[in-house]
Amino acid sequence: xxxxxxxxxxxxxxxxxxxxxxxxxxxxxxxxxxxxxxxxxxxxxxxxxxxxxxxxxxxxxxxxxxxxxxxxxxxxxxxxxxxxxxxxxxxxxxxxxxxxxxxxxxxxxxxxxxxxxxxxxxxxxxxxxxxxxxxxxxxxxxxxxxxxxxxxxxxxxxxxxxxxxxxxxxxxxxxxxxxxxxxxxxxxxxxxxxxxxxxxxxxxxxxxxxxxxxxxxxxxxxxxxxxxxxxxxxxxxxxxxxxxxxxxxxxxxxxxxxxxxxxxxxxxxxxxxxxxxxxxxxxxxxxxxxxxxxxxxxxxxxxxxxxxxxxxxxx
Amino acid sequence: xxxxxxxxxxxxxxxxxxxxxxxxxxxxxxxxxxxxxxxxxxxxxxxxxxxxxxxxxxxxxxxxxxxxxxxxxxxxxxxxxxxxxxxxxxxxxxxxxxxxxxxxxxxxxxxxxxxxxxxxxxxxxxxxxxxxxxxxxxxxxxxxxxxxxxxxxxxxxxxxxxxxxxxxxxxxxxxxxxxxxxxxxxxxxxxxxxxxxxxxxxxxxxxxxxxxxxxxxxxxxxxxxxxxxxxxxxxxxxxxxxxxxxxxxxxxxxxxxxx
Numbered sequence: 001x002x003x004x005x006x007x008x009x010x011x012x013x014x015x016x017x018x019x020x021x022x023x024x025x026x027x028x029x030x031x032x033x034x035x036x037x038x039x040x041x042x043x044x045x046x047x048x049x050x051x052x053x054x055x056x057x058x059x060x061x062x063x064x065x066x067x068x069x070x071x072x073x074x075x076x077x078x079x080x081x082x083x084x085x086x087x088x089x090x091x092x093x094x095x096x097x098x099x100x101x102x103x104x105x106x107x108x109x110x111x112x113x114x115x116x117x118x119x120x121x122x123x124x125x126x127x128x129x130x131x132x133x134x135x136x137x138x139x140x141x142x143x144x145x146x147x148x149x150x151x152x153x154x155x156x157x158x159x160x161x162x163x164x165x166x167x168x169x170x171x172x173x174x175x176x177x178x179x180x181x182x183x184x185x186x187x188x189x190x191x192x193x194x195x196x197x198x199x200x201x202x203x204x205x206x207x208x209x210x211x212x213x214x215x216x217x218x219x220x221x222x223x224x225x226x227x228x229x230x231x232x233x234x235x236x237x238x239x240x241x242x243x244x245x246x247x248x249x250x251x252x253x254x255x256x257x258x259x260x261x262x263x264x265x266x267x268x269x270x271x272x273x274x275x276x277x278x279x280x281x282x283x284x285x286x287x288x289x290x291x292x293x294x295x296x297x298x299x300x301x302x303x304x305x306x307x308x309x310x311x312x313x314x315x
Numbered sequence: 316x317x318x319x320x321x322x323x324x325x326x327x328x329x330x331x332x333x334x335x336x337x338x339x340x341x342x343x344x345x346x347x348x349x350x351x352x353x354x355x356x357x358x359x360x361x362x363x364x365x366x367x368x369x370x371x372x373x374x375x376x377x378x379x380x381x382x383x384x385x386x387x388x389x390x391x392x393x394x395x396x397x398x399x400x401x402x403x404x405x406x407x408x409x410x411x412x413x414x415x416x417x418x419x420x421x422x423x424x425x426x427x428x429x430x431x432x433x434x435x436x437x438x439x440x441x442x443x444x445x446x447x448x449x450x451x452x453x454x455x456x457x458x459x460x461x462x463x464x465x466x467x468x469x470x471x472x473x474x475x476x477x478x479x480x481x482x483x484x485x486x487x488x489x490x491x492x493x494x495x496x497x498x499x500x501x502x503x504x505x506x507x508x509x510x511x512x513x514x515x516x517x518x519x520x521x522x523x524x525x526x527x528x529x530x531x532x533x534x535x536x537x538x539x540x541x542x543x544x545x546x547x548x549x550x551x552x553x554x555x556x557x558x559x560x561x562x563x564x565x566x567x568x569x570x571x572x573x574x
């Protein structure tokens with residue numbers, strides 16, 4: 001009995017001594033390479049949107065001049081932004097402002113004409129009736145607010161898709177930083193483009209894609225930039241997007257690379273109604289809108305060339 | 316079991332007081348001086364061995380229970396130095412307005428107030444997660460600083476939000492160096508705070524068990540949202556780097572003091 005206890009005691013003593021010696025700090029004067037060098041680690045979390053349920057945001061640009069409320073000008077820029085959080089994909093679907101369609105505010109006219117009498121709800125209802133897509137939110141801006149927002153961001157690096165003569169000068173293809181006024185001029189350029197409003201609508205989509213690229217880079221570089229973008233956006237738009245949702249969208253945008261965003265414009269032909277030039281939308285849009293409504297995005301292979309008008313390829 | 320019946324040699328008997336020593340109970344008036352001496356010596360040896368054995372077992376149990384996994388007995392496994400306090404140095408507090416024509420004075424006042432609240436949270440968070448050896452790697456101890464959604468991600472990011480999951484296997488002490496924080500608060504035009512973000516530069520020198528040192532930095536942003544009367548962290552984008560360094564200065568930094 002005694003011997004057994006003695007043996008157990010010795011074993012425990014040896015274990016205890018070994019463990020203690022192995023864990024008690026060594027004299028700190030010794031310098032050298034640490035046992036463990038973590039190097040670099042990253043932690044990243046933010047409230048975001050998830051799930052396969054698509055989100056649709058109507059993005060509008062008003063032509064309201066000073067004295068006219070922004071939400072009662074003509075809706076000269078119209079884009080459907082569809083987002084599928086789970087797929088990390090999005091699509092911008094432009095609709096030419098001259099599209100001749102039934103208006104929710106009454107009668108048939110150019111699609112941009114629904115906003116002056118009906119405000120954003122009238123314009124949104126018109127587009128919902130046309131496309132079958134239900135919008136979760138809208139964002140509306142105007143000439144001056146758009147330019148001011150870009151300036152608030154320190155300019156926008158826009159990836160110009162091809163050499164083009166703009167209404168305010170020549171643009172070389174490639175990324176270039178533009179001030180608010182320059183970005184507005186680029187987004188409004190129409191007269192020198194062979195397909196006029198179709199090309200312009202595509203360019204407006206490129207502006208938004210460039211903004212996504214820049215936002216992702218700046219947010220990744222410094223998280224504080226999320227607030228810079230939120231502030232610039234909220235100060236210069238009218239929107240139904242609450243701050244909570246904008247924060248989630250901002251974090252979601254970090255998981256949607258620009259290459260996962262498709263940009264297209266509704267297909268149609270130009271014509272005349274009375275004395276005004278209009279666009280008659282093609283029936284083929286209906287199938288595209290149906291696909292978009294189902295998933296929130298369209299893959300490049302699902303988009304016929306005619307929906308991505310580009311003067312260089314004769315689209 | 317031999318000796319467990321309370322007779323001579325049993326644990327109770329061996330550990331008994333002088334008034335009831337086994338020696339006296341076992342002594343016979345007829346035994347000689349040499350027998351008495353031998354018996355006394357034998358019992359004393361047994362008592363000593365069992366006493367040492369029991370003490371070792373008790374210490375071993377205590378060590379096993381408290382000395383593993385980061386909650387060490389003072390002096391064993393961790394430095395005996397007290398946990399230092401951490402006070403981030405506030406380098407700026409500003410606002411980002413969501414309205415063009417807002418009340419600038421009200422928004423700035425809000426920004427300063429919220430910046431202080433966020434800084435106080437960060438002082439405690441980093442003290443708990445990086446400086447206090449008793450709570451290194453314990454995400455449960457820092458949950459209260461985060462929103463319910465963010466709490467679920469703490470285990471994933473334990474290596475950045477805390478010194479590390481098994482930090483006590485590597486480190487013995489962490490001394491904070493000058494650490495800074497600047498804040499930006501998203502406000503409405505009336506000066507109501509909608510969100511806050513703290514941009515931090517946390518610096519500390521860690522002492523390793525092998526006596527070497529490393530400089531730890533944690534930089535990036537932590538996003539806060541108001542939850543009742545408290546600002547809690549709803550998101551973060553942080554980078555941690557660690558590089559070998561020399562022994563830290565014994566002089567406390569301007570932003571850290573021993574508690």
